[in-house]
Amino acid sequence: MLGIYLNDHLAGATAGWELARRAAREHRQSPLGGELEDLAVQILEDRKALLAVMADLEVPVRRYKVYGGWLGEKAGRLKPNGRLRRRSGLSSVVELESLRIGVEGKALLWHSLLAAAGQDIRLDSDRLTELLNRAWRQRAALESLHDTAAATMFAPGRPEPREAVVGP
Numbered sequence: 001m002l003g004i005y006l007n008d009h010l011a012g013a014t015a016g017w018e019l020a021r022r023a024a025r026e027h028r029q030s031p032l033g034g035e036l037e038d039l040a041v042q043i044l045e046d047r048k049a050l051l052a053v054m055a056d057l058e059v060p061v062r063r064y065k066v067y068g069g070w071l072g073e074k075a076g077r078l079k080p081n082g083r084l085r086r087r088s089g090l091s092s093v094v095e096l097e098s099l100r101i102g103v104e105g106k107a108l109l110w111h112s113l114l115a116a117a118g119q120d121i122r123l124d125s126d127r128l129t130e131l132l133n134r135a136w137r138q139r140a141a142l143e144s145l146h147d148t149a150a151a152t153m154f155a156p157g158r159p160e161p162r163e164a165v166v167g168p
Helices: 002-026 033-056 062-075 089-116 123-155
Strands: none
Touching: 002 033, 002 062, 002 089, 033 089, 062 089, 089 123
16 A cells, blocks of 8 residues: 555655746746746756665555556646647746645655654654655645736736736
């Protein structure tokens, strides 16, 4: 069961990192670009931490799940957003929501492993606590970014088409 659980989270971490990296790239010139870049780096570090935990627990990586996470993120780009050829502000809002959901799941992963650390000496409770605290900080950062994007996107009186994040 642990192998399935960790590999499912690895698939989610793969999708989350791909999404965070793309969001950072898309907003590179916007006021949110720096914070999104920092989050993308942290999400990649968290993915690497998960791989290290899996190695410590001798849980093999199921490549098909990793590829499924990667493919799922690519398929998520096909969602209708009110535009055919370029990004919509709505895309930014939905992507930030997706990242937030992923971070919530990651926090639950670290929390679950922390609960199991008392029975398994291979789990480093100090490291897991550090990862859990970072997930909470990521959640707060994403909440702030989402609030900014949503306020811009859904501001009354804004002409169509609406953009959630306006560059310089």
